[in-house]
Amino acid sequence: MKYSGTLIAVSDMDTSKEFYLHVLGLKVIGDFGANVMLEQGIFLQTLDTWKDFIRKEHVVLSNNAYELYFEENDMDAFLEHLATCDISYIHEPLVHTWGQRVVRFYDVDNHIIEVAEEIGMVVRRFIERGMTEEETAIRMEVPIEYIKKYLKK
Template sequence: MKFSGPLMVVSNMENSKRFYYEVLGLEVVVDFGANVTLTGGIALQTKETWSTFIHKQDSEIVFGGNVAELYFEEDDFDGFIQKMNDITNINYVHPIVEHSWGQRVVRFYDPDKHIIEVGENMIMVVRRFLNSGLSIEETAIRMDVPVDYVKSCLE
């Protein structure tokens, strides 16, 4: 068995394709109208067709459950945040936070209230700490990871 990727149910395919392209840079790989595959393996399915697939009424398809997210990592986190600041209609789950291990993340909703998380690439977190003057050992302590992990990020 092989996992193929997540499928996200959407209420407006054109709005969703535009959002995923403009915000995350994902492009359409295959477009069957009611089903679209984006780069990265994310599939979008219209609410109308999804409800027939699972034998439910449209009213039984509920968005905004806050129980899952699509997770992305970004090398240029500061550049991504600047881009986000230029987009006026982003609905944030929360502003930028820095987790205890030092990774900065932001979470926001797509047009159908699916949570999207964009986190700073962990290799970039290691580099940021080292560039700030921390040693490899101090970076490992700061991130609560083994020294070998920090070293592996430098290879």
């Protein structure tokens, strides 16, 4: 068995494709009208065809029960880009207790999108600021081996 990606139902395919291209920079790798394949294993399906596939009359798009999770190497640049986009924030950018910067917002159908700082960047940032490997592990609440693994990359 192999996990192949995540499919989300969308109410307007053109608007959703534009959102994922403009906001997240994802390219379309296959466009079959009612079904669109994006980079990184994300699939968009029109709401009408999705209802037919699952044999349901009603589909709830906005439910806050899951999110699409992305990591970003240059969080500062991404946040500057995001400020130019017409989005609805779940929360403004914040820093989790382990030091990872993150922002969450909705796509055009109220699916949650999380963009977090790539965790290796957090490790390197702490080390560059003078923290030891041990201090970094304590701060990030992870084993020291986890820190050493990222420093070897």
